[in-house]
Ligand code: HEC
């Protein structure tokens with residue numbers, strides 16, 4: 001389906017690739033550059049799983065539920081508004097409606113549950129895993145187990161994983177895990193990369209862009225983005241996502257170091273409070289963010305991040 005938004009995106013991607021090709025004075029293209037700086041993200045060892053084609057989605061009761069799940073995934077506020085507290089969609093971070101390899105695709109996730117999660121200290125059903133993304137990534141409320149929203153999302157993920165082996169980590173599952181950066185990550189370097197490669201779409205102020213009330217380019221920080229409890233607030237997750245998928249349409253063109261630096265820059269900005277807040281930023285950091293991969297509770301530009 002081509003709509004105004006996709007056209008706006010295609011146009012911008014075109015502009016951007018033109019700009020970055022021009023920037024390579026030696027005549028190499030961004031694609032050639034990424035092939036020489038080979039990364040695990042750009043060259044997965046195994047061919048990723050191929051989910052069923054959209055045209056094969058059944059039209060029976062199950063198919064209708066899967067279809068609703070897809071709509072919730074791509075237009076989350078419209079179809080599951082009471083559980084959403086920001087302007088993101090599930091598909092803002094799980095690209096191509098949850099199909100894209102290295103973008104935590106639903107077909108990679110579904111076969112791995114039930115699974116133990118250190119985040120909440122117990123074995124999670126797939127539905128519980130979905131609840132977590134509403135609470136943190138969508139800065140909203142978890143739909144209760146059995147809620148039609150969760151049922152529809154489960155149907156959609158189950159359908160996308162049709163034919164995938166159960167209990168096996170497939171190539172392309174999750175976001176790629178980048179090795180530790182060669183140089184200590186740097187906010188200022190990250191800011192320069194942001195201005196050059198990201199601001200065109202996400203805005204100089206990180207607030208994204210919308211058109212007619214619909215999010216075209218999602219906000220990366222601030223009141224309308226994911227909250228401090230979200231997985232994308234972990235710099236390693238963010239760096240892996242960015243390396244494989246951003247700038248949109250040019251995944252794999254940043255170096256690992258650039259991805260780490262720009263992820264650090266992004267995650268060094270204010271965003272909604274961690275819903276697990278225990279009364280003080282220091283105590284919340286000690287309990288949930290006690291890692292160099294979280295900027296929560298750290299001082300940046302003279303301000304403690306997460307301070308109410
Ligand atoms: C801001 C980005 C973001 C948004 C928006 C988002 N997610 Fe996620 N999602 C993540 C990250 C990051 C992870 C991995 C977290 C981790 O490993 O700690 C994840 C993990 C998942 C997983 C588990 C993947 C696996 O392989 O185990 C599922 C399922 C999922 N998300 C579903 C959803 C659904 C459904 C929505 C919308 C209601 C959503 N996500 C919205 C970032 C996002």
Ligand code: HEC
Pocket residue numbers: 009012013016088091092093095096193194197198199200201202216217218219220225226232241242246247248254262263266
């Ligand atoms: C050509 C436009 C474009 C450029 C340039 C771009 N992005 Fe994105 N970005 C998008 C779109 C669109 C999405 C949402 C995906 C979707 O809706 O299909 C997105 C999603 C994201 C997300 C997950 C959603 C969120 O709001 O947190 C992050 C993080 C992100 N981009 C970071 C970056 C970074 C960092 C750069 C620069 C290295 C960058 N992007 C460059 C268009 C762009």
